[in-house]
Amino acid sequence: MYLVLARKYRPKNFDEVWGQKTITEALKKAIKEGRLAHAYLFAGPRGTGKTSVARVFAKSLNCEKGPTITPCDKCEICRTITAGSSMDVLEIDAASNRGIDEIRSLRENVNLTPSNARFKIYIIDEVHMLTDPAWNALLKTLEEPPEYVKFFLATTTPEKIPPTIISRCQRFNFKPFKDEELTERLKEICEKEGFTIDKDALKEIYEFSGGSMRDALSILDQLIVNAENNNISYQSVKEFLGLVEEKSIGELLTLIREKDVKKLLSLFHTLLSEGKDPAVILDGMIKKFKDILFKRMIDKSEGTVSEEDKHLYLSFNDINTETLLNAVSTVIEYKNRLYMENIPIVLSEILLIKLSHILGKEETLSLKHPEKKDEGLSSEKRSVVKEAESIFSPGKVEKEEPPSDKADKEEKAPLQSEEEI
Ligand SMILES: Nc1ncnc2c1ncn2[C@@H]1O[C@H](COP(=O)(O)OP(=O)(O)OP(=O)(O)O)[C@@H](O)[C@H]1O
Numbered sequence: 001m002y003l004v005l006a007r008k009y010r011p012k013n014f015d016e017v018w019g020q021k022t023i024t025e026a027l028k029k030a031i032k033e034g035r036l037a038h039a040y041l042f043a044g045p046r047g048t049g050k051t052s053v054a055r056v057f058a059k060s061l062n063c064e065k066g067p068t069i070t071p072c073d074k075c076e077i078c079r080t081i082t083a084g085s086s087m088d089v090l091e092i093d094a095a096s097n098r099g100i101d102e103i104r105s106l107r108e109n110v111n112l113t114p115s116n117a118r119f120k121i122y123i124i125d126e127v128h129m130l131t132d133p134a135w136n137a138l139l140k141t142l143e144e145p146p147e148y149v150k151f152f153l154a155t156t157t158p159e160k161i162p163p164t165i166i167s168r169c170q171r172f173n174f175k176p177f178k179d180e181e182l183t184e185r186l187k188e189i190c191e192k193e194g195f196t197i198d199k200d201a202l203k204e205i206y207e208f209s210g211g212s213m214r215d216a217l218s219i220l221d222q223l224i225v226n227a228e229n230n231n232i233s234y235q236s237v238k239e240f241l242g243l244v245e246e247k248s249i250g251e252l253l254t255l256i257r258e259k260d261v262k263k264l265l266s267l268f269h270t271l272l273s274e275g276k277d278p279a280v281i282l283d284g285m286i287k288k289f290k291d292i293l294f295k296r297m298i299d300k301s302e303g304t305v306s307e308e309d310k311h312l313y314l315s316f317n318d319i320n321t322e323t324l325l326n327a328v329s330t331v332i333e334y335k336n337r338l339y340m341e342n343i344p345i346v347l348s349e350i351l352l353i354k355l356s357h358i359l360g361k362e363e364t365l366s367l368k369h370p371e372k373k374d375e376g377l378s379s380e381k382r383s384v385v386k387e388a389e390s391i392f393s394p395g396k397v398e399k400e401e402p403p404s405d406k407a408d409k410e411e412k413a414p415l416q417s418e419e420e421i
């Protein structure tokens with residue numbers, strides 16, 4: 001049977017867990033010294049080993065040869081935990097139905113002693129998704145669990161967990177993988193699978209994975225299927241990941257500047273239909289903004305710039321540097337939220353609209369709505385500028401000058417002065 005790499009290479013013991021040494025060492029110490037808490041909270045970004053560590057920990061505590069820091073992985077108990085079929089290690093996915101039924105049955109069953117293992121362990125994944133009634137039910141159990149019960153809670157969003165729950169758990173923060181940590185592991189896995197991989201290819205996968213081992217492995221899965229001569233080249237990674245060509249990114253930025261929201265969203269959807277990932281599109285935009293800033297502030301020579309970019313840079317000339325920097329921060333902030341909120345397309349669309357409000361040329365409005373040229377336009381213009389300012393620097397709106405003045409200033413901010421910053 002073909003197993004996807006993420007499952008095939010799921011850590012089976014603490015030593016196989018990469019990049020989270022502080023956590024595994026602390027847990028090993030606690031097991032050796034028999035000093036165990038009732039509840040643990042594993043918090044951190046996706047694909048960093050929270051579920052894996054929870055399962056290893058469960059095996060360590062319940063292995064027939066345990067409690068041990070090196071579970072045997074052979075006994076009946078270890079095997080059923082790995083297979084997810086242990087009667088005493090129950091995995092609850094709080095995201096699937098927000099946990100009400102599960103927590104209810106947990107409360108009913110928590111007082112029954114384990115059927116054949118030492119501990120009854122509840123692994124609650126995506127625990128931040130629980131509803132209020134489920135939290136209340138869980139809290140009661142967490143306050144005074146029977147001594148044979150352990151809770152391992154895992155979450156990517158600890159800030160959504162009520163403090164009353166957090167304070168009853170021992171908390172461990174998982175970190176996203178660093179470049180070398182992840183690429184070294186990928187290289188090792190490639191070797192085990194009989195493939196070579198280019199250095200640049202590894203770097204590209206790392207950047208795309210955002211530090212998540214699971215994401216990196218699932219990319220690798222697909223690259224391996226398509227690899228030629230058992231080698232994974234930079235080119236194939238680039239093609240596979242559908243890295244958005246610079247040209248399309250330049251076009252997006254131009255449409256933002258032209259404030260042509262209709263065309264902007266339509267180009268965004270074309271890119272999606274070509275299989276581009278919203279996160280990659282936003283990445284490309286971040287890089288392009290960086291190029292504009294770089295050109296403006298550091299490298300002012302003309303020679304190295306393509307004609308298209310020259311045009312683009314020029315069109316951003318009358319946007320002041322602060323506004324541009326704020327725009328980049330907004331893109332970064334949205335990019336980080338994309339998958340946490342699970343609505344990447346909608347969020348990206350909102351972002352594009354927001355950017356065109358903030359960076360878009362006001363003249364476009366007068367071209368599009370000639371009938372609103374006088375009064376109507378200025379009020380529309382004012383509201384747009386006001387919104388942009390309140391999004392970026394709420395303090396600014398309180399200034400005393402009339403908004404129309406501010407709009408003029410913003411627009412005519414001389415490039416020269418920004419260059420001196
Ligand atoms: N620290 C790690 N060491 C080795 N492999 C890892 C590690 N973290 C993740 N992996 C790989 O990624 C896969 C998924 O990891 P795991 O399910 O533990 O992540 P998670 O943190 O629970 O993610 P999520 O928040 O998405 O549930 C594992 O099966 C393993 O192949």
Ligand SMILES: [Mg+2]
Pocket residue numbers: 050051052125154
């Ligand atoms: Mg998990």
Ligand SMILES: [Zn+2]
Pocket residue numbers: 062063064065071072073074075076077078079
């Ligand atoms: Zn065992």
